[in-house]
Amino acid sequence: MLTSPLVKERAVALGFDLCGIAPAGDFEELARLPQWLARGCGGRMTYLNRTARIRADVRRWLPPALSVVAVASFYDTDRPHHIEMGDPARARIARYAWGDDYHDLLGLRLGRLAQWMRDAAGPGFDARWCVDDGPVQEKIYASRAGLGWIGKHTCVVNAGRGSWMLLGVLACNIQLEPDGPAVDQCGNCRLCVDACPAGAFVEPYVLDARRCLSYLTIEIRGSMPAAQRPDVGAHVFGCDICQDVCPYNAVAPVARDACWQPRASLTDATLESLWAMDDACLAGAIEGTALRRAGVRGLRRNLAVAIGNAGPSLASALLPGEVPGTIQAPGTYSSAGRASQDDPMVAEHVTWARSRQR
Numbered sequence: 191m192l193t194s195p196l197v198k199e200r201a202v203a204l205g206f207d208l209c210g211i212a213p214a215g216d217f218e219e220l221a222r223l224p225q226w227l228a229r230g231c232g233g234r235m236t237y238l239n240r241t242a243r244i245r246a247d248v249r250r251w252l253p254p255a256l257s258v259v260a261v262a263s264f265y266d267t268d269r270p271h272h273i274e275m276g277d278p279a280r281a282r283i284a285r286y287a288w289g290d291d292y293h294d295l296l297g298l299r300l301g302r303l304a305q306w307m308r309d310a311a312g313p314g315f316d317a318r319w320c321v322d323d324g325p326v327q328e329k330i331y332a333s334r335a336g337l338g339w340i341g342k343h344t345c346v347v348n349a350g351r352g353s354w355m356l357l358g359v360l361a362c363n364i365q366l367e368p369d370g371p372a373v374d375q376c377g378n379c380r381l382c383v384d385a386c387p388a389g390a391f392v393e394p395y396v397l398d399a400r401r402c403l404s405y406l407t408i409e410i411r412g413s414m415p416a417a418q419r420p421d422v423g424a425h426v427f428g429c430d431i432c433q434d435v436c437p438y439n440a441v442a443p444v445a446r447d448a449c450w451q452p453r454a455s456l457t458d459a460t461l462e463s464l465w466a467m468d469d470a471c472l473a474g475a476i477e478g479t480a481l482r483r484a485g486v487r488g489l490r491r492n493l494a495v496a497i498g499n500a501g502p503s504l505a506s507a508l509l510p511g512e513v514p515g516t517i518q519a520p521g522t523y524s525s526a527g528r529a530s531q532d533d534p535m536v537a538e539h540v541t542w543a544r545s546r547q548r
């Protein structure tokens with residue numbers, strides 16, 4: 191017989207750090223998504239509007255669902271955090287993207303868990319799972335499964351282990367004993383809200399994605415709003431600041447999973463070292479990582495913006511083209527093997543960055 195303790199034991203054996211069970215209910219917090227979207231906070235993420243009805247209840251995704259198994263994997267490493275990086279020429283990449291792509295790895299493990307559950311449960315078992323890539327409000331189910339509460343920075347926080355966790359959920363048609371929901375322990379703290387460099391929190395617990403650097407550097411496919419480009423600073427893929435400052439992350443464990451260990455080409459990257467790569471090199475550097483979501487073109491765009499923000503000397507040294515009143519430094523990178531640089535969308539950001547030299 192399939193029981194909650196057995197499922198959790200199996201999840202840990204498969205490499206997950208946490209596993210909890212939530213009922214497949216229509217919790218009141220699931221119903222907040224339409225209001226958030228109506229305020230425009232989802233920006234260009236129109237897929238959220240298209241799938242909002244399904245996201246309101248996991249049973250619209252898997253109609254016979256009775257339980258949701260929520261899993262988490264901790265990915266923090268003993269490398270400097272964004273708020274510890276004083277060098278403005280250092281490229282800031284969200285730490286979840288330093289290792290292997292979590293979609294692939296967690297999805298593979300959830301698939302193995304589903305297979306094991308199918309074997310244990312027998313005929314009639316049905317399940318679906320997703321890792322940040324399905325129409326499920328994963329954080330809410332993770333919180334209801336007791337993995338942690340949704341903090342004021344809108345990430346799930348575990349009191350003993352912090353918030354550097356990647357989540358996945360598996361809905362199934364088996365009635366499993368649920369865990370209790372996690373209790374909010376933010377209290378009077380608002381460090382994350384006040385630390386955000388982009389003022390992205392409309393209020394505690396409510397993020398306007400349009401202002402968030404993660405949205406600007408990852409979710410937006412085309413032109414980045416010019417007025418917001420200075421906010422981006424040296425962030426070329428995502429942002430960790432609101433998690434960096436969270437006191438619960440002072441006790442965050444160092445990841446035991448080899449797959450989360452950082453690739454030197456990403457953690458030690460400077461704006462120059464990334465910009466210097468031709469497109470093939472850049473594609474190689476991000477292969478197998480979550481940075482593929484931005485792709486070479488998106489990354490080149492973000493790098494142009496970050497270089498524009500880094501000050502005149504770096505911009506004039508790295509960006510091609512003449513700038514009236516400046517002397518073009520030798521070693522400027524040519525367009526050879528760098529088609530992304532000439533993409534009209536990217537070129538517009540390069541022009542913007544060059545204009546910052548004046």
Ligand code: SF4
Binds near residue numbers: 397431432433
């Ligand atoms: S990820 Fe960065 S920009 Fe987004 S809310 Fe957190 S601190 Fe603000």
Ligand code: SF4
Binds near residue numbers: 377
């Ligand atoms: S920084 Fe403070 S308010 Fe923000 S999530 Fe952590 S404990 Fe909660």
